[in-house]
Amino acid sequence: MEPLYKPEGVEERWQRTWEAEGCFRAGAGARRDETFVICVPPPNVTGALHLGHALNGSIQDVLVRWHRMRGFDTLWQPGYDHAGISTQNVVEKQLVREGTSRKELGREAFVERVWSHLEETGRTIMGQYRRLGASLDYERERFTMDDDYIEAVMRFFVHLWERGWIYRANRIVNWCPFHETAISDLEVVHEEMDDALTYAVYPFADGPLPDGVAGITVATVRPATMLADVAVAVHPDDERYRAAVGRDVLVPVVGRHVPVVADERVDPEFGTGALKITPGHDPTDFEIGRDHDLPVLTVLAPDGRLNAEAGELAGLRQEAADERVLAWLRVHGRLERRESYRHAVSTCERCHTRIEPLVSLQWWCAMEEPRQPALQALRERRVRYHPESQHQFAMRSLEEIPDWNISRQLWWGHQLPLWSCPDGHVTCVWPPPETCAECGSGVLERDPDVLDTWFSSALWPYATLGWPRETPELARYYPGDVNSTAREIIRLWENRMIWTGLELLGDVPFTDVIIHSTILAPDGRRMSKSLGTGLDPLEMIDRHGADATRYGLLKMSSTQDVRFAEGMIEEGRKLANKLWNVARLLLATEATPEARPTAVEERWMLARLDTVRAEVEARWSAFDFSPSVQALYHLTFDDFCDWYAEAIKPRLRAGDADAAATALAALERLVALLHPVLPHVTEEIWSQFHETRLVLSPWPEPDERYAADAAALTRVHEAAAIFRRSGVAVELGSEDERRIFAAVVRPERAKANGNAAAELERLRQEIARAERMLDNERFVANAKPEVVEAEREKLARYRRELDALSS
RNA sequence: GGGCGCAUAGCUCAGCGGGAGAGCGCUCGCUUCACACGCGAGAGGUCCCUGGUUCAAUCCCAGGUGCGCCCACCA
Numbered sequence: 001m002e003p004l005y006k007p008e009g010v011e012e013r014w015q016r017t018w019e020a021e022g023c024f025r026a027g028a029g030a031r032r033d034e035t036f037v038i039c040v041p042p043p044n045v046t047g048a049l050h051l052g053h054a055l056n057g058s059i060q061d062v063l064v065r066w067h068r069m070r071g072f073d074t075l076w077q078p079g080y081d082h083a084g085i086s087t088q089n090v091v092e093k094q095l096v097r098e099g100t101s102r103k104e105l106g107r108e109a110f111v112e113r114v115w116s117h118l119e120e121t122g123r124t125i126m127g128q129y130r131r132l133g134a135s136l137d138y139e140r141e142r143f144t145m146d147d148d149y150i151e152a153v154m155r156f157f158v159h160l161w162e163r164g165w166i167y168r169a170n171r172i173v174n175w176c177p178f179h180e181t182a183i184s185d186l187e188v189v190h191e192e193m194d195d196a197l198t199y200a201v202y203p204f205a206d207g208p209l210p211d212g213v214a215g216i217t218v219a220t221v222r223p224a225t226m227l228a229d230v231a232v233a234v235h236p237d238d239e240r241y242r243a244a245v246g247r248d249v250l251v252p253v254v255g256r257h258v259p260v261v262a263d264e265r266v267d268p269e270f271g272t273g274a275l276k277i278t279p280g281h282d283p284t285d286f287e288i289g290r291d292h293d294l295p296v297l298t299v300l301a302p303d304g305r306l307n308a309e310a311g312e313l314a315g316l317r318q319e320a321a322d323e324r325v326l327a328w329l330r331v332h333g334r335l336e337r338r339e340s341y342r343h344a345v346s347t348c349e350r351c352h353t354r355i356e357p358l359v360s361l362q363w364w365c366a367m368e369e370p371r372q373p374a375l376q377a378l379r380e381r382r383v384r385y386h387p388e389s390q391h392q393f394a395m396r397s398l399e400e401i402p403d404w405n406i407s408r409q410l411w412w413g414h415q416l417p418l419w420s421c422p423d424g425h426v427t428c429v430w431p432p433p434e435t436c437a438e439c440g441s442g443v444l445e446r447d448p449d450v451l452d453t454w455f456s457s458a459l460w461p462y463a464t465l466g467w468p469r470e471t472p473e474l475a476r477y478y479p480g481d482v483n484s485t486a487r488e489i490i491r492l493w494e495n496r497m498i499w500t501g502l503e504l505l506g507d508v509p510f511t512d513v514i515i516h517s518t519i520l521a522p523d524g525r526r527m528s529k530s531l532g533t534g535l536d537p538l539e540m541i542d543r544h545g546a547d548a549t550r551y552g553l554l555k556m557s558s559t560q561d562v563r564f565a566e567g568m569i570e571e572g573r574k575l576a577n578k579l580w581n582v583a584r585l586l587l588a589t590e591a592t593p594e595a596r597p598t599a600v601e602e603r604w605m606l607a608r609l610d611t612v613r614a615e616v617e618a619r620w621s622a623f624d625f626s627p628s629v630q631a632l633y634h635l636t637f638d639d640f641c642d643w644y645a646e647a648i649k650p651r652l653r654a655g656d657a658d659a660a661a662t663a664l665a666a667l668e669r670l671v672a673l674l675h676p677v678l679p680h681v682t683e684e685i686w687s688q689f690h691e692t693r694l695v696l697s698p699w700p701e702p703d704e705r706y707a708a709d710a711a712a713l714t715r716v717h718e719a720a721a722i723f724r725r726s727g728v729a730v731e732l733g734s735e736d737e738r739r740i741f742a743a744v745v746r747p748e749r750a751k752a753n754g755n756a757a758a759e760l761e762r763l764r765q766e767i768a769r770a771e772r773m774l775d776n777e778r779f780v781a782n783a784k785p786e787v788v789e790a791e792r793e794k795l796a797r798y799r800r801e802l803d804a805l806s807s
Numbered sequence: 808g809g810g811c812g813c814a815u816a817g818c819u820c821a822g823c824g825g826g827a828g829a830g831c832g833c834u835c836g837c838u839u840c841a842c843a844c845g846c847g848a849g850a851g852g853u854c855c856c857u858g859g860u861u862c863a864a865u866c867c868c869a870g871g872u873g874c875g876c877c878c879a880c881c882a
Contacts, residue, residue, distance in 0.1 A: 003842065172880090190879075197882085219882060270881055283880045344879080357880075389811065393877085396810085487877070522819090524875075555830090558821075560812055561875065565819040567831045570844080574830090577844050585841035630821070630829070645841080653840090745847095766826070773825070778862035787825060794826075 001587070001688070005580035007545025007573075011680040015130050018683075018695055024076070024135045026477070029696030031071030037480030037510075038064060038076050039461050040129075040136060041493070042144065044083035045118050046090045049128040051519050051527060051564065052486055054537035055557060057134045058550040059516055059625060060484050064135055065676040066620055069699035075477050076135060077464050079142035080122055084413040084453035085179060085187070089350040091117055091412070092179075107411050114412050131538060133546045133679045135695070142464040144456045145414075152463035153414045153456045154430040159504065161428040165366040166406075172279075172286040173405055175358035176348040177304030181409035182362050183348060184452060185402070186492050188355055190344040195221045199272065199336040200329050202232055205248035205257045216241065216249055216260065217336050219271035221343070222281075223329070224321035226252055227310050228297040231277040233288055236262040238273050253328050254311070261292050280359045296359055302409070304356065318356075363407035363416065363449065371398050374499035383498055383508045386623045390490065390515040397491045398499075406452045413450030420445055458496035461509035479507045482623075484514040514623045518561045519553075527564070540569055547678040548572035551629055554677060558626030575633055576681040579674065582641050583685040586663045589652055593664035593689065599651075600736045602662050603709035605644040608635065609669045610703045611710070616673060629677055640670055643713070647743045664689060669700045713740070720745050722759060722801060730804040763802045770795040 022028055038060050043053060060076065068074040091114050092102050102110045122143070129136055142149060160166050173182040200223070203215035216232055229251045234241040241260070248257040258277075265288055266275045279289030280298040289296060301307040306321050308314050313321045329335035346355035375398045377383050378391065385391035407416065419427045421436035422443055435442050459467070461483075465474040479501070483494065494513050501509035521527050527535060540549045551572025556562045597603045612635045619628035644666065651659040671682040675694050686694035716737050719730040723745055732738050770791055773779050780788055 001841090004844070005842090185879095221882070265881095267881055275882055278882095282882075284882080285880090287880095343881090346880085393811075518876075520875085526876090556820085563819065565831085567819065571830055574842095574844050578842065581842035581845085583841080588841080626821070634829085641841085642846090649841095769826075773863085776862060779825080780862095782862065783825070791825075 001580070001584045003581065003584070005577045005681060007547060007576065007680065008542075010684050011133065011546050012131075014680050014683050015133060018135065018693070019130075019138060021693065023693060023695045024137050025139065026075040026137050026473075027073045029068060029071070030073035031698070032073070034072050035477055035481075036064070036067035036072040036074045037477045038482045038484070039464060039480060040076065040078050040134075041483070041485045041489070042079045042081035042142075042457065042460060043125050044086050045080045045121055045125070045143070046083055046087045047121070048124055049537060051535050051537050051540075051553070053128075054132055054540075054549065055519060055553040056484050056486070056516060057129060057132050058553045059514060059557065059623075060482070061132070061134045061550070061679075062554065062625065062676040063482060063620065065679060065695065066699065068135070068695070069672070069675065069697060071698065073476070075140075075480075076137055077140060077142070078126065078129065078136035078138055079460075079464060080125060080144075081457055082118075082143065082145045082413065082453065084408060084410055084450060085181070085183065085350050086453075087114060087118075088179065088410050088412040102411065110411050128538060131541055131546060132550065135679070140464070144453075144460075144463075148466070149456065149459075149463050150414060151430075152459050152467055153451065154417045155468045156459055156500065156504065157417050157451070157455075158428055158430050160365055163369075165370065166363060166428070167366065168361060168363050170359060170361045171364075172283045172357050173360045173362055174346060174355045175302065175360065176351065176353055177302070177356055178348065178351045178353040179410065180302045182358075182360055182405055182407065183355075184405050186454075187349050188346045189349045189352075191347050191352070192342060193345040195341045195343060195345070196338050197221055197271070197341040198223050198326065198329070198338050200226070200252055201334045201336055202249040202251065202276070203334075204244070205250050209243050209247075211243070213244075216244060216274045217272045218274045218276040220276060221341065222318070222322065223325040224306065224310075224313070224318050225278045225281045225299065226276065226325060227254055227306070227313065227321075228278045228280045228299040229256070229258060229276045230279060230289060230294040230297060231258045231292065232260045233263045233266050233275045233277050234260065234273060235266045235268040236264060238266075238268045241274060252332070252334050253313075253325055261288075261294075263288050263292070281357055283357050286357075286359065298359060300356055300358060302358075362405050363418075365404040365406050367401045367403050370499050370503055371401050373502040374398055374495060377498060377502060377508050383511060383513065385490070385494075385513045385515060387515065390487065390513075394490050394495060394513075398495055401491075401495070404452070406455050407447075407449040408452055409448075410450050413453060414456055416447040416449050416451060418447040420447070454492050454496060457493055458500045459504075461497055461501060462505055467504070478505060478509070480510045482512045482514065483510045484516060486518060487515050490515065512623065517557050519556060520561050520563050522564050524563055535564060540566070544569045544573040545576060545680070547576050547680050550679075551575060551677055554625045554629045556626070558624070571633070572629075572678070575636060576678055578641055579636055579671070579678070580681055580685065582636075582645050583667060583671075583688065585645060585649075586652075586660075586667050587685075587688050589660035589663070591657065591660035591664050593668050594661040595665035596658050597662050597706065598658050599648075599739075600709055601644060601647040601713060601740050602659070602666070603706035604713040605639065605666050606669075606703065607706040607708075607710040608639045608644075609666060609673065609700070610707070612639075613669075613673055613700050614702070620676075632674055632677060636670065636674070640666070643717075643744060647740045650743050672697065672700050716740050716744070718797070718801070722805070730801065760802070760805055763798050763805070767795060767798045767802065770798065 018024060043049060064074055064076045095101055126138060174188050176183055197219050199217050199219050201215045201217050208214045218232060232249055244260045245262045247260055249260060251258055265284060277285045277288055277294065279286045279294060279296045281300060297309060299306050299310045304318055306313050306316050313324055347353060348355060378395045378398065385394050417428055417430045419433055421439060421441035423439055425436050425438035427433050427437040436444060461480055462474060462478050465471060465477055467474055497509050501507060519527060537549060548569050552569030555568045595606060597606060612631055615631050616628050648659050648663055671685050675682040683694045719732055719741055722730050732741055773791055
């Protein structure tokens, strides 16, 4: 064993060995009947993993390795998501760079192109998980476009159809002109943008009002949509427009007569208080138009250009059309003014193209019924989000959940299992039908739309286990236990897995959802590739090792948002190196591990190991990782290395067989406790004195035999602290205590550079403080008894120390 | 506009009713036979501000200030 632990080589060797020996397979090493199941949130097949994935993988792997050691039949399910629009976006942009387009390629060739693109990226992702040491059951890798998985998606759709929850409706949707598809509200991001607000005059059709007012001024950021205006609306209580309501005004350019209507949804404070109504291109206008029986006009085509309705402006891009309308307004004296205007604009989360609200015929899934059992499950805490604030958010989201637009006008994804005959009958079955279910026509055309990518993700926990087939895996591993993910995905994924699981299998897919922190760039900005603030986890692994990276990420996992700090990963590297070196020291004895403690420091060490075992178990049960790795760090550095190893060194050198055997037993426990966090270095150390694999070895059993001895060493700890501060050796009661003191402090070598006077002063102040509190009757009467007792003990201790120092 | 969260040492963060902590950085001293990715000793803090509750507040409550995230159809 070399003096410096070098993770490169060691880590990859163990990653290969573990996998080759089947240590990660579902059920490997199981010693009890209970199962523990996590499915990895399937990463988008397009991208490489980022630090968030690495953090999430570390969290899950700690839980999985811990349960596997405890003997659970453990399954950690890997896989990836076809990520419909994201993937299509990536490939389309490649095509643009190559000077072609998906339309030129045609649907079939395009989909083939996507598949060939996926081959490499899929391998990259699983390679990254392997480098992190993630103990996924790699042989069970699943993809949402596997044949079996497609089967599950189709069955699910047909199920919803038979339930009567699928319907088709013409509604305003978010339309992405680049991808030429509808997207859901959840796929829209809002971006602040500088824009111009155009104030245009709509003159009254039959001349000015009696008071001489010639028209109504409205404000808009998209002048081109005027062509589809069907009314002007004002607030019913707005005195300014009382006389105007019921009259007609003239729409600019097209000269259409449209009515002035009164509606409470108009904000009289904004702009001029008058709102042009364009039901075809604005969600609010759509509702107002519907309630006033106004027609719906559309001037924008799916590609973002103006359509035939726009007359001579047809075929222009919207920006160009805006300019033409503006010019018309200027020429005709209808432009009142323009002002700059900064506001939030909806954009496509994938391509950041400005979203056009568009009336469009889409398929929807009604949510009123299916959400109810999920909401109930959350209320009853049959599924629990951690932390609690996210549970509240998840419940609110289910309460407010709108119907789900599930159709996308994309080519990459699961095509809807819907066929129509020439008579317009729609057949929904799977496998594909031969004839129309209603009229028997053999001429059927499949709906070209594909499903929202989250539609298939929603089935992940059970479709990966074989559903809808009744497989043994499904029976054994459903429902699972834990799901871990980032905040932004609660509504997109977590809640949907819960309601689909309840609907199809009658049970929630997991009992706990961990919402982990977001790792920000060191400057506090969001980590993202486009900002150049992204960080590749592999870079950290190359520099410090996978164990160190896992440690650092877990340490950063506690609060909501943490700035990335490489120092925490370095801390992990030092921990691994420290552990390695203390193992070097102890393994040099070549003893057989067996706990036969003869001295107080040995019983104390075993007691400490058990205390930290209990603490770590409590932390991990509560999904609280940062304090757990902190406890393990101090256990290793302070307790194990600085105290225990130093205390027994003289005996090891003297060839004490009991001390050596006990030391290795203690080391066994230490590396077992550390294994879920630092799997590689612990496995490497374990292999130095075991034929077995630590990954499948039992987690340490509770052992309270030595708890009473923990206190004895506390006296030595304090004596050492005083000695180091003051240079004064406090008298110790027992031979044991004096021996340990000498071994750890090594007074013959440590030059006392402390200050006895300062130490005396410190003790006097502490004594005065404790006396003040104990003299306070209200404190003694109201404080918890153990707090008062602790204060008495402190006072007594300080007095003892003062006496010892003074003499 | 709505919701949530955060302000603690130079930096990144733990702690959260009774002694202000860690890692890194900094200063000083150590070629101590596991480890210089180490060992020992230190310096460094009105725990954001103002009130309130309490015998006792960094911690609980209210208000303020600053910052972050999520959500949102004000044209």
